[in-house]
Amino acid sequence: METPENEVFRDSIATVDSEGKRSWVFPKKPSGRFYKYRSYVSYFLLAFLLAAPFIKINGNQFLLFNVLERKFNIFGFPFWPQDFHLLVISMITGVVFVILFTVVFGRIFCGWICPQTIFLEMVFRKIEYWIDGDRGKQIRLDKQPWNAEKIRKRLLKWFIFFIISFMIANVFLAYLIGGDKLISYITGNPLDNISTLIALLIFTSVFYFVFAWFREQVCIIACPYGRLQGVLLDNKTINVAYDHKRGEREKGRSKFKKNENREALGKGDCIDCKQCVVVCPTGIDIRNGTQLECVNCTACIDECDHIMESVGLPKGLIRYASEDNIAKKKPFQFTVRMKGYSAVLFILTGILIGMLFLRNDVEATILRLPGQLYQHKENNIISNVYTYKVINKTSKNIKDISYKILSHKGKIELVSHSNFMVPKRGLAEGTLFIEINSSALKGDKDKLEIGVFSGDKLIETTNTNFLGPRSYK
Secondary structure, three states, X not given: OOOOHHHHHHHOOOOEOOOOOEOOOOOOOOOOHHHHHHHHHHHHHHHHHHXXXXXXXXXXXXXXXXOOOXXXXXXXXXXXXXXXXXXXXXXXHHHHHHHHHHHHHOOHXXXXXXXXXXXXXXXXXXXXXXXXXXXXXXXXXXXXXXXXXXXXXXXXXHHHHHHHHHHHHHHHHHHHHOHHHHHHHHHOOHHHHHHHHHHHHHHHHHHHHHHHHHOOHHHHHHOOHHHHHHHHOOOOOOEEEEOHHHHHOOOOOOOOOOOOOHHHHOOOOOOXXXXXXXXXXXXXXXXXXXXXXXXXXXXXXXXXXXXXXHOOOOOOOEEEEOHHHHHHOOOOOOOHHHHHHHHHHHHHHHHHHHHHHHOOOEEEEEEEOOOOOOEEEHHHEEEEEEEEEXXXXXXXXXXXXXXXXXXXOEEEEEOOOOOEEEOOOOEEEEEEEEEEEHHHOOOOEEEEEEEEEEOOEEEEEEEEEEEOOHHHO
């Protein structure tokens, strides 16, 4: 079955030519109100992204994802392996948040917030415009032979791209190992940390490859979010959209002629200047409707508004709108599906906030030593040996830690020391004995409640099992 003529564009992506080779995109330098707003948002997010690994709240790094040591900080809250359920809930909440925004506003995340878009459009492309010039100059430079000018510009651009990629790799590494540790590595001898230096060069190579060559292919090929939009968007979703009703009318597009009444002649307001195509960073024609490659960057809106203003036609031929708004003039409606996602998001956010506030700053576990039986001691005392672990999630040392049995009469003896200290954002572990008179036991396996004290202050409670002889039930 042949594809209809107006749907041929869906047979291939815009960055691949008829021979299946990469078609390099040379987008025109965007300008306009949306680009200005996006620049402000991008500069703020870039500053946040670069500063977050070095900002501390109560001594905790603002964002940390140390997978190797299983330490995670999100907005200054430390997460340990024992808090994995909180991390999962926070990730699910984030995913639902992105889904809700996609259902309502399309791929606004891609165009305004995604780090890939921000770095590519607001950092690397701006450097490219500065060195190579705008679209026309870039095309001519690409086609010209390797003379002194081309070599000079290419080497300068590639060198700056590499330096920026190296800086991004350092920041990325700070998220993984911690800002303080990264600074100590930078100020120290690189040869003392060869493995870290190798990892840094690998990250640099990846970022350089992505921003110097792979570019928009990340959004089109590698990122699953673009394909996810196909099941999330509907006719009520607000997208960067072309008003085909106004742009085409009865007789379709036509070139602009001065002083003609296009509406009376049945001509659409689209003058077929193709400026929305040349400014697109993924090379698509927005007039073909919603497409996989569109990242909602708004460059086509700004460019079309500029053209409409220059020919004396109303702005908004390309704008943020839903298909229902364009085709049926329906205003935005908060649909049942949007309400459902909002309700789930509200519930998850409430659960997460509640669990964060109820989470203890100290977590203690006491487990019987595997393979060890209880022991009889003088005066009908039954003894069990245990291992303990105390995790301090705060930014202060917790001193004078001791254990007391809360549910039974008995005593706890620590091996090798009495009271101990748990370092900030660290843990303490060791071995202890619990001794209880057999007369206080209710069976061969009693559940004990044990209090963890800092001085005289109870800071945590934990439970463990105590084994005794079956005859003492």
